[in-house]
Amino acid sequence: MVSCHRVLQELSNYLDEDIDPDLRAAIDEHLRGCHRCSVLVDSTRKMLYIVGDERTFEIPGGYSERVHQRLTEYFAKH
Amino acid sequence: MQESQIESAESALIERIRKGENDLFYALIQPYERSVYLTAYAVLRNPDDAEDAAQEALLKAFAHLDQLRSNEKFKGWLLLIALNEARQRRRRDRQHLYESLDAEPIETEDGDFTPQQFADWREVPSETLERKEIRASVRRALESLKLKYREVFVLRDMQHLSMADTAQVLGISVPLVKIHLHRARLQMREQLTPMFGKRWIERLPFFKGKKPW
Ligand SMILES: [Zn+2]
Numbered sequence: 001m002v003s004c005h006r007v008l009q010e011l012s013n014y015l016d017e018d019i020d021p022d023l024r025a026a027i028d029e030h031l032r033g034c035h036r037c038s039v040l041v042d043s044t045r046k047m048l049y050i051v052g053d054e055r056t057f058e059i060p061g062g063y064s065e066r067v068h069q070r071l072t073e074y075f076a077k078h
Numbered sequence: 079m080q081e082s083q084i085e086s087a088e089s090a091l092i093e094r095i096r097k098g099e100n101d102l103f104y105a106l107i108q109p110y111e112r113s114v115y116l117t118a119y120a121v122l123r124n125p126d127d128a129e130d131a132a133q134e135a136l137l138k139a140f141a142h143l144d145q146l147r148s149n150e151k152f153k154g155w156l157l158l159i160a161l162n163e164a165r166q167r168r169r170r171d172r173q174h175l176y177e178s179l180d181a182e183p184i185e186t187e188d189g190d191f192t193p194q195q196f197a198d199w200r201e202v203p204s205e206t207l208e209r210k211e212i213r214a215s216v217r218r219a220l221e222s223l224k225l226k227y228r229e230v231f232v233l234r235d236m237q238h239l240s241m242a243d244t245a246q247v248l249g250i251s252v253p254l255v256k257i258h259l260h261r262a263r264l265q266m267r268e269q270l271t272p273m274f275g276k277r278w279i280e281r282l283p284f285f286k287g288k289k290p291w
Pocket of ligand 1: 003037
């Protein structure tokens with residue numbers, strides 16, 4: 001059986017599935033019985049889903065065009 | 079396309095650019111323009127500075143394309159140029175400003191971190207909150223991270239670089255990437271929970287024109 005502290009320590013590896021299968025099973029077991037840790041895992045997973053979505057972080061409008069423009073000017077001079 | 083196919087297509091483009099077909103450079107960098115910007119933003123935390131650094135990095139990449147070694151991945155090489163450009167600017171122009179604005183970390187120096195927020199994110203936020211509001215909160219949360227955490231988080235969790243590529247671009251070890259990523263994720267979750275933990279329904283009276291009090 002693993003402790004809440006251990007779940008917290010392994011949270012990131014657990015979400016990345018970068019974890020030993022036995023430990024993973026023990027954490028799964030813990031999560032079935034611990035509401036706080038399930039909330040922690042679930043909300044972290046949702047956070048990652050949100051920030052990993054390209055629509056969440058916008059780059060400035062016209063950036064690509066300005067890059068293109070600067071390169072065109074640079075090519076003309078060199 | 080497989081990663082290896084992308085890489086060989088890039089090598090062919092790079093070869094032709096080196097021989098003088100400058101216009102092909104647009105196609106070479108197009109898939110990475112966003113990543114270059116995000117990498118600069120991770121360091122500078124400011125859209126204007128990030129764009130300046132990103133543009134400069136892309137020009138430098140063109141000017142120094144002959145320095146890319148044949149066994150080196152173009153993307154990693156390009157992001158390293160962006161990172162260095164942004165770091166130089168950070169040091170040169172605004173060090174005092176950035177340092178004073180850096181939020182105090184929630185953790186202690188030995189890295190112990192105790193989550194405080196346990197509100198349940200019952201509703202999928204992207205479906206219930208306005209995207210504008212999500213964007214603003216994510217930006218604020220990112221800006222509150224310490225630089226070393228933000229760099230790892232932006233490369234790995236926002237740009238989906240592998241652990242190994244993240245480590246290589248930042249010039250740190252994979253175990254250190256994992257440590258920084260773990261803390262960054264906990265802090266991001268912590269910062270975003272007060273917003274996403276709220277039951278959106280409790281705020282609905284505003285939209286119906288009634289004050290909730
Ligand atoms: Zn627990």
